[in-house]
Amino acid sequence: MKLHLKKNDLNKGLQVVSKIAQNKNNNMNTEYGIFIKAVNNQIEIQANDYAMGIKTIIPGIIEEEGETFVANPYLIELIRKISNDDITFIKKDTDSKLIITGGNLKFECATMNASDFNAVEIVDLGYTQLETNSLILKDLIDSTTFSCATDMSKAIFMGAYLDIHDTNISMVATDTHRLAIKKALLETPIETPLQVVIPSKLLAEISRQLPVDIPEIVTITAIRNYVAVRFGNVYIKTQLIEGNFPNYERVIPTDFQSEIIVDRDIFTGAVERTSVVAKDAQYNVINFTFSNQKIKLMSQHPEYGIVEDVVPCTMTGEDLTISFNGKYIIDILKHCRQDKISLKVKNNSPMLVTDQDKTDCLFVVTPMRNK
């Protein structure tokens, strides 16, 4: 193999596979594994940690075709530090070393047996397929996955539920204490519905890759026990979490005593201040009293004292006092978009939080027992 590459193209390609290439949780001892394949006028960079396989294509000149598998945690860092724009990769079939040169630098890089790499093959035919765009998919992921469980004992909730039928695409995440739902529409209806649970860590990696400056079409293909996500030069295969995701529609409260409209920034500031001292206590409990067109917040820490704050609001319905975990409220407020948000509440019942005039994104949070 002999390749002539531009540093910038190579860096971009390595960046795409970097997280997966460096995942230490993969099955084989191929940590930091990067697979490079140059055939048919195409230079591919791949990584595969068995939970996720990823590949990308980079521009470059193939003087001699070939492939190589490098397991070196420092390869990406070293290439980023090369001061020259032109980088050459040479790997002779008779030698296990990949020779990387750029400027005055020469790196004789040890390689693994290329056939030991579990290549990421593109499968175009699945049992169902859809097209959306990178902005929509990124928004679905980023608006919900913060609510996924991190606790291994709730395996199914460590992923987000991707539910696609007709022209409806939605993502749902919950750790049983809080729930986030984000809905969007497809331009073309999907033929066979798709309902899968994707691990939140893999969704985070997909979100990191999705282009936002110049949106791209994203194709999602479902194949037995995984889904493939394709956009631009990037192809990702991701494992699924098996099991049934519970009926989330049933969890969304519909019966309320009061609705509160409040300025998001002002409310966020008050919740953040009130959490500062309580976050060290067991559950970061903040007590909210809705009364008289005001929200009164109160938290206490057994050693450090009591914090109170007050925020003006527009309120319809009955006065009431209810407690929530401050961290959950802050998480939700970060994911609302409008200046004004709506809180719908009922005594000792889950609260529904949305932007004031938008219901494509819903958040539900369970109260804590009042002290």
Added chain:
Amino acid sequence: MKLHLKKNDLNKGLQVVSKIAQNKNNNMNTEYGIFIKAVNNQIEIQANDYAMGIKTIIPGIIEEEGETFVANPYLIELIRKISNDDITFIKKDTDSKLIITGGNLKFECATMNASDFNAVEIVDLGYTQLETNSLILKDLIDSTTFSCATDMSKAIFMGAYLDIHDTNISMVATDTHRLAIKKALLETPIETPLQVVIPSKLLAEISRQLPVDIPEIVTITAIRNYVAVRFGNVYIKTQLIEGNFPNYERVIPTDFQSEIIVDRDIFTGAVERTSVVAKDAQYNVINFTFSNQKIKLMSQHPEYGIVEDVVPCTMTGEDLTISFNGKYIIDILKHCRQDKISLKVKNNSPMLVTDQDKTDCLFVVTPMRNK
């Protein structure tokens, strides 16, 4: 006590004491201890972790004099988050709570017994005293302390040696593998010489505090077993490390086979690239060959391979090959200032590194055994 404070002034004052107030290594159980004293038209904020005592004065209106001692790790964060400019502190003598209000926020903050705080008293008379300015002192600290030992077994080397006699002020740090010396001049000679070893962590804290935008006069006073450093509104007392600092002048090499002048940025780039792969190996050994107006760098890692780079230089003297710890060389290069630096070398002997035309800052580094 009743104080009216501006948020910005209060934040600045709390920032000065923050590190010391939050030091968990202090003797008493007064972690995060902040002492506030308002008497004689002066509002003082203090912290004291026994290795270092610090106090500062902030502007504000004293409606009622008093003092309080707060041990709350979140006080600084909470005050930073107050959205209002005007903050009030009220502490009644009959109540242990300090009431902090700002905007709609009210914090009933638990306090400790004020008499339990070990107050930082200003001592103006020491056995010797000098004046310098904040830029010079900061430069002395920042140019040298990176070379201090971090290994507890070399207690004396965990500090930097401040050596002041006549109009000479210098700071010296070594971990026995490398040595850094920075020299400067005083405007007025010191009467009694001052030779003390100050713990590097305390020097780092002093450096953090020293103003650079608007340089200030710094007064250093030596009192038996500590020194006091005073500038602007800040007064710091720092512990010393007892023991004799060895004669560092003797360690500076004077006999060389070659002198190399090299561009600092280009050389730094090559050393950084060559260290990437070797840094994971036991000693980050880089092999330097000086020959033919070039520096050839080489490092190897048993698993990952061999990296080589070449840098042009101007060289007088004999060819030679010598190995150093790459991290030590990078540390030194970061602390050189000029575009061109001088390396003076001799086979199997310590190397002397300085800026090309400046000798107020010297670095010595011991070679590693050539492989």
